[in-house]
């Protein structure tokens with residue numbers, strides 16, 4: 488502590504009697520850092536026991552030399568300017584949160600300008616360690632972000648889920664030129680039950696993940712792929728014509744059928760049936776497009792599977 492108030496400066500507001508020693512003892516017992524620094528020279532005039540234990544004794548140094556790391560002058564985040572009113576008199580307190588540059592801990596700081604006993608203005612800060620609360624808040628935010636992510640994702644393939652697919656398509660349709668085409672593919676794996684029955688459900692899960700990976704590797708930014716349900720995928724291609732969508736469907740079909748999938752010792756070929764439809768964005772009704780793509784996909788099933796069928 489740099490300076491001790493004489494006991495004669497005891498205060499007795501409204502029947503309360505406390506000597507300067509009493510006040511210092513109170514300040515030194517607080518579970519928070521309290522300091523006062525000259526608002527012009529930045530000299531640290533007072534630092535309570537909590538602050539001295541954390542940052543060391545002031546010994547006539549400036550606040551930024553004692554409390555912060557690597558400062559060669561007043562801190563960018565100094566609150567001095569915010570503590571005075573337009574006439575340069577002490578204004579309302581400023582409460583802020585800050586990660587200390589010396590020890591990396593988070594503090595909630597309550598800063599206030601007051602007139603020191605000799606008339607100069609000083610900044611008084613009360614800083615409470617909120618590191619644990621911050622960590623909890625960060626964990627909560629992360630888990631909220633994760634929950635939000637999960638709400639829009641299919642857990643197995645990490646693709647968008649059906650709900651997110653509809654939302655993404657509507658959002659894209661709203662911004663597309665009404666004349667621009669909007670294509671939609673429905674893709675259903677062939678005889679997938681057989682994969683589960685022959686190689687087990689875990690193998691089926693692996694296949695679904697691998698299918699998602701192979702499809703994704705062949706798409707562009709802006710294409711919207713989702714796991715529509717079970718062993719069915721939907722793919723929206725904003726700005727893509729029916730002919731171009733059919734060509735892409737053909738490439739996706741080959742991406743499955745041309746390269747067998749391996750699971751343990753087993754190696755097997757996975758194929759899918761594709762239904763393709765397109766409309767001008769301005770006339771695209773998602774429900775109707777899905778229905779037409781579904782009909783085309785079932786035609787592909789009926790005609791022998793492992794093929795692409797266009798909706799008329």
Ligand SMILES: Nc1nc2c(ncn2[C@@H]2O[C@H](COP(=O)(O)OP(=O)(O)OP(=O)(O)O)[C@@H](O)[C@H]2O)c(=O)[nH]1
Nearest residue numbers: 675676677678679680681683688689691692717718
């Ligand atoms: N492993 C696994 N299987 C799934 C999942 N979702 C759906 N299935 C299986 O997918 C299979 C779909 O079977 P079906 O609807 O009979 O169709 P299919 O055997 O693919 O035959 P076609 O569609 O007619 O070619 C069922 O056995 C479901 O249990 C999943 O998340 N994991």
